[in-house]
Amino acid sequence: MAKEKKLVEAITSMDTDFAQWYTDVVKKAELIDYSSVRGCMIIKPYGYAIWELIQKQLDQRFKDTGHENVYMPMFIPESLLQKEKDHVEGFAPEVAWVTHGGEDKLTEKLCVRPTSETLFCDHYANIIQSYRDLPKLYNQWCSVVRWEKTTRPFLRSLEFLWQEGHTAHATAEEAEEETIKMLNVYSEFCENILAIPMVKGQKTEKEKFAGAKATYTIESLMHDGKALQSGTSHNFGDGFAKAFGIQYTDKENKLQYVHQTSWGMTTRLIGAVIMVHGDDSGLVLPPAIAPVEVIIVPIMQKKEGVLEKAEELRQNLQKFARVKVDSTDKSPGWKFAEYEMKGVPVRLEIGPKDIENNQAVLVRRDNRDKKIISLDNLEAEVKELLDIMQKELFEKALGHRNSHTYTAQNMEEFTEIVDNTPGFVKAMWCKDEACELSIKEQTGATARCMPFEQEKVSDKCVCCGKPADTLVYWGRAY
C-alpha cells in the first residue's frame, strides 16, 4: 500500500490550495501536459477521450435540432475582421497575426481565428439570396486562438477546442428563438451529461459578446465558490448582416436583412467537471463522459481462473458500458489509487474468494460506498449504480450551489460574503454600468448574469441604493 499512499499524497488537498489542487489533478489524472508553446496545452489520450464523449453527445443534440456541420478557414484577412466595428474592437487586441507565408511577406496580414463570425458572414453573404435559403443552421468544431496573458489548463489557454454555431434567420423572432433554444440545449447537456447545475440568464451590456445585441449565458459554481461561464448564446440582430450585406428577398420580393445568432462551448467544460465533482483523491467523472465507466481490478490475479472471470465480466458489461480490465502487474492497492485519481465511476473487484461465492465487490468513486453483489445480478446492479451516480453527482452539485448562493442587500453584506463565504451573490442592480464597475472594483465580483428566474430580494440597488428591479447573480469568476 506504500505506492498507493504516495500517489494520493502527491496531490495538494483542495482546502490547502485549490488552484494547486486543480493543477495537480489535471496533471496526475493525465488529462493534459504542457507544451513548448507558451499557453498551449497538449490534451493527452485520457483528456481527449473525455472531449470526444462531450463532442459526440453535444453534436447529436445539434443534429437533432436541425444543424449541419461545416468547416471554415482558420485564417481571417485583416479587412474581413474589421468589417463589424464592435467585433474588431473586442477581438483585435488578442489575436495572433500571420504576416509571412513561406519566404514571402503577405500583402494583407491574416489573423488566426479567435471566433468565426466574420467568415460565416462573408459566406452567408454569398449563399443567401432568397427566403427559401433560410434558415441556415451551421455549426463548426475547430480550434481557436486568443492571445491571453495568463493561462490555465482548460480554463484559459492561447488555443482551445470548441464548437461554434452560426445561424441566419428571416426574422428577429426566429433568431431570438434559436438563441434561447441553443442556450437550453447547452443547459440540458450540462445538467444531464456533465451533472452540473446551471443558472440561465442574460449578460449585462458590459459583459456581452463583441458585436452582439444580446448574450445569454449558463453559469455554474465551482467547488471553491467561484463562478464559471459554461456556455454562451448570442443574438446578433441584424448588425452583422448590415456590416456584411447579408440580404434576402422575402415572399413579397422585398430585400431584407437576415437576423443571426452564434453560440459556443469549449474544452473549459472539462475544467468545470474537475472543479465541480473532484475531491482530494483526484478526478470524479460522471458516467456519461467517463472514458472508462467500470474498471475491473482482479484480486490475486495469478490464481487460476481469476483473469478469465474478469474478462468474462468485462464482456457482459461492455454491452452497455465502457469497461476495462487492468491485468498489469501493479498491486491492487496501486490500481485502486490510480483509477480513483482518474475518476473512474465504478470499481469492480473480483478475486478467488468472490468467484467461489459467485459475487463481486462494487465500489463507487464519489462516496466510496462498497457493495457485495451476486454475479447473477451484476449487469442490472452496475447499470443501476451508474444511473444513480450520474443523478446523485448532479444533486450533490446542486446542493453545493444552493448552499453557496447568498443574498446581499448592501455592499457591506456583499463584501462580507465574497470575502468569507465565496459563492453566488444574488443582489439587485439599477442597471447603471457605474455600479457594475464599482462592485467589481470593491469586491472583484462581476455580473455573471441577469437570471431568467427573476426575484425581488430588495427594491434597491445593492451598490448605489437607488430603486432597482433587476436581480443579478454576482461572483468572482474563472
Place this chain on the structure above:
Amino acid sequence: MAKEKKLVEAITSMDTDFAQWYTDVVKKAELIDYSSVRGCMIIKPYGYAIWELIQKQLDQRFKDTGHENVYMPMFIPESLLQKEKDHVEGFAPEVAWVTHGGEDKLTEKLCVRPTSETLFCDHYANIIQSYRDLPKLYNQWCSVVRWEKTTRPFLRSLEFLWQEGHTAHATAEEAEEETIKMLNVYSEFCENILAIPMVKGQKTEKEKFAGAKATYTIESLMHDGKALQSGTSHNFGDGFAKAFGIQYTDKENKLQYVHQTSWGMTTRLIGAVIMVHGDDSGLVLPPAIAPVEVIIVPIMQKKEGVLEKAEELRQNLQKFARVKVDSTDKSPGWKFAEYEMKGVPVRLEIGPKDIENNQAVLVRRDNRDKKIISLDNLEAEVKELLDIMQKELFEKALGHRNSHTYTAQNMEEFTEIVDNTPGFVKAMWCKDEACELSIKEQTGATARCMPFEQEKVSDKCVCCGKPADTLVYWGRAY
C-alpha cells in the same frame, strides 16, 4: 424537365475538360465554396458530412489497432521546427509564420503546423522514460497549413483537414511493423469504404518524406489517367529520436533511442472519390460514405397517401441506411437531377400507381439500372443493392486502373504512353536519381512507388538502359 436539363447541362463533360468538370462537380454538388482567404476552402454541409463518415470509419480502425487520439498545439516555435535538419529543409519554405500576438511582436516566431512530428517528438522526450512506456500509439485529427502557390479544392489547399498518427517503439522491427500495418489499414479502408483500388509500395529516396528513413504509399489512378497519392506511412528509424533526445531504459537498464513512425490521410480522399467514381451527371458516392444512401422521391406527392407512404418507407429503411424523403415542391425531374449531381447511390420513386401495385421503383446512380420491386421485399432489395453497388464501384475502378496500366521498355514507349494513353507506367529503374529526374523532365511523370508486388518487365533501366531490377510505377500525378 427544363430545369433538370439546365442543371445537368451546367457541368462541363469529363472528356471536354476534366479539370473544369472536377471544379464544376465540387461546386454543383455543394461540397465546397471558395472563401476570402486565398487557397482556403469552405467545406459545406454535404462535403463535411462525407468527411465525417470517412473520419468515423477510419477512426474506428485506428482504435481497433490500439491507437489513442490526442491534441497538440497548432503552433510550432521556430527553434523546435529546426531540430531535425531534413525535416526543416522540407517544410520551412511552405509554412505560415505568426510573428505578432495581440499588439506585441513575438520574441520567437511560431509557424502554423504543416505537420506535427516536432511537437510529438518534444512531448515524447518528456513522457518516455522506460520500456514500460512503449509503444506510444497516438493519432491526431486536425487541420494543417502549407503555403502552396497553386491550389485546387480538396487536392491541394493552403489549409486542409487530416489525421496524423505518430508512434514510438522500442525496436526498429516494431516501428517497421507499425509502418506497414497502418499502410495496410489505409489500403483496406480505401478499397472497402471508398471503393478505390490501391497500389501499395515504397517511395523513392527523392520522393520520401522530409526526415523519414522510408516512406510507404498507396497510389490510386483517377479517371483521367493521372495518379493520386492517397495516403503515406513513414518509418523514421531513430533519426528524430536522436535529434530530440527521446530515450528509454530497456530491461537491461541500458539507454536506447526509440524508433518512430508517422502516417496521414487527408480531405484529398474526397477529391479521389470524385475523380474515380464521378461521371458527366456529377458525383457518384460509394454507399459507405454517402450522407444520403437512399433518396425517396415521391411522385404526384399531392395525391392522398403518397407522402405518408414515402415517410413509412423511410422509417423502414433507416434501420440500416441513411435515408431522406424530398417532399419539397420541386418537380420530380429536378429532384432526379439534383440527387444525381450529389451522387446519392439509390433513388426510390413512389407514386399513386406504385402504391396501388404495392411496388416502388429503384434506380442506381452509377449505371442507372431501373428495377421495379415489390414493397414486401423492399428492405432486402435496398440492402442488397447498396452492397452490390459498393462492390461494383470498386470493380469498375479496378477495371479502369488495370486497363490504364502499361509497361514501357524504353523512353520512346514511355513518352508515347504518357502523351497518348495516360495511366500508370510500369518500368524498370536502376535506382539512380539522375534517371528519375530525367524521366520527370522528359515526361512530367514521377515515380509513384516501388510496388511491394515486384515484377521483372525487363532487365534494363527504362531511362539509361543499364541493368535494373527495381520495378517502379510512374505517372503524372495530382
